[in-house]
Amino acid sequence: MKAVGRPARGAKSPGAGGGAAPRRSLVWLQGLACGALATLATPLAALLAVLLLPGFLVLLIDRVPGKPVARAMLLCGAAASVAPARQLWDHGLSMDNSLDLIANMLVVSGAWAAAAAGWLLAELAPVVVLLVLEATTRRRLAELRGARARLAADWGLAAAEDDPGPG
């Protein structure tokens, strides 16, 4: 029963190994893809490295499990980097063209602005969701308070303890 109800101390959770292995393989694949990109298409890799630099930096300092802020910045930055990457592809995948684009402040600032938008989104979305949840909770508490007051009035039950706040 002990083995079924709760794993023995020191024993690995069945899901832990299974979850870590794909993640490691994914990181390895990402590294392989990045390596292949840097080797086979160095100008494109240089362009993307500059355009996605804010995301990569946050990826290093983000301590939140799953690094949601960095991921959001990278996704937004990537969305803004698609157009310069195609421009580089269309004009020839050379280092000169890549440096021209990197030197174009409009291109770089657009990609970085998109990363900043991703950061802002990752920071604001939890606040908005929390506001929605708190509003829902308060409305429910008000309903419960009303129901309790009706019961107390109808049945003479003792008025309950002080109204607890939503927290």
Place this chain on the structure above:
Amino acid sequence: MADTPAAGSAPPGLVAGQFRVDFVAPLRDAGGGVEAFAAHDEQHSGAALMALRLGRFAPARERPITLLAGLNIPGLLLPLAHGVAALPDGTECGVVICQAPPGPSLAAAPRAWSEAELLASVLKPAALALDALAARGLTHRALRPDNIFRAGPGEAVVLGAAWAAPPASHQNAVFEPPYVAACRPAGRGEGSIADDIYALGVTLLTLALGHPPLAGLDEGAVIQRKLGLGSYAALIGEARLPGLLSDLLRGMLAEDPAHRPPPQALLDPSAARSRRVAARPPRRAQRPLMIAGQSIWEARTLAHALFRHPEEGVRLVRSLHLDHWLRRSLGDAALTSRVDEVVRQRGEQPPDDRRADATMVLRLVALLDPLAPLAWRGLALWPDGLGPLLAVSLGEGGELAGRLEEIIDSEAVAAWAQARAEHCAAPALRQGAQQQRLWLRRGGPSGGLARVCYALNPLLPCASPLLAGKVVARLADLLPALEATAQHPERRQGLPLDAPIAAFIAARQDGRPGGERGGAASDGVEIESLRLLARLQESFAAPPLPGLAAWLAEQMGPAIDTWNHRGRRAELAEHLRRLARTGQLPLLLALLDNPDTRAADAQGLKQARAALDRINSERARLAANARARRALATTLGHEIALGIGMTALAASLGWMVLG
């Protein structure tokens, strides 16, 4: 027997619907100590009648009134009816309608009667009347010259009325045996016909002498003298009486009732003269025993002294003086061993138990003088006088009520009967004492001393102040009287059922279906009161009582408040007010005492409590989940941000590929 009809069915102002009392025409000296007024039969004209006014706490004698109704017994003023009469001031009083005396009493013109006149005009007619009473198991208990009447010289005497007061309560100590005279007037009991023979004997002696014997002595001295010398010697004294009368009186004044001639024997004085029962003279001690300064020479006077001075008796027992005197001076070994047994039984109780002391003295008195009445801490009574004495205690209260309560609670009557079992019906007395104790100890307003009092006095009116001067002796008259009170809103204070009324109902309902409470033990006093009165209305088919119903509806607040649903309370109160207009108390009871609606109310409360518990737990859960909510908001927010980023990337890629 004409009885008090239910209010509303009798012509107003008439007793038992037939007799009119003329309260402005009092009849002096006609009632044998009770106030008497002229009365008239509205339906039949005939013999003169009188109405005897009952005292507030002096109940009429139910058995004689019931058994003598409609009879024709020569030489006796018979009761015809009893009921309630309206006084000129508007209040009410109980009355007994009775034949009026044919002439003045024998005490009106004192003179010495001749022996022949006494035998022919007094003894024989009185013996005839007493014989008729004895044949019905009744007694008179008010024989004395001022309650015996005669139409004129040569006429036979007529015994006066004795039905409107407790037996012998108006008798002077001279006319009663010492064992009866020692009792409180109301506690003398119905007694036996032998007590009437004694009183008749003293009456004959008074008439023969031309003056009452032992005149000038107070009651205590009369009793003491009779006990010390014997009644005959004490009463006759130095007087010289004719031989036949003297012999008759010797028998009639015997101390032991069993030694007195029955009324039948007195019809032939010559034969009665020869009927002599030799009484054994009491054993006299060699040395006296001193109790409260009195020298005691015999067991009989010792019993009387112990009764009068119970604390002194206890002291004598504890100091062993009593034992020494009985053993050495009186020399009665059998009596001494029985007394020792009583003292030994007392030793089994705690030393400071006053009630055990009183029981011991009671038993000692009964052993020392089996003819003596029940003696309890200076109070003497005969067991059948307990009821009237309780009625007196309702008016007096205080010490008398306390002692009577002790007598009942300790079943003193049973102990007394057991100590003198050969002189009384001990099993019946014990059974009665147990029943009285049950009534006394019953909880709630339907028990207690008042319950015993009403149970033992069937004609005693209810003493409740709520009745406001109305005399209610029968259960059927209670509701109309309360309805009359209810017509005065200023008198509608509290419930219309106080402790005296509850005890009255409980006592009068004994033996009737639904006589005891039938509700749940949790019912409040309001519902219980309503139930009692509703049952009365049903059982007597009483007319609608809108005033009483409104009074009850006003007082049902606490009963309504026992309902849990507040809205239902308001509905009930309104419904109750509407139903009260019908005057039907059972409808009010059905509304408030409905088990189905009660169960629904209880079920509703149970569900409400469960719902409240659910609400409270959900509120607590919501309050405790703030941290989880914040974590959820963070997770969700980040997921949303990632989703938007993915969407933007997909859109950008799509634009690049497609466009």
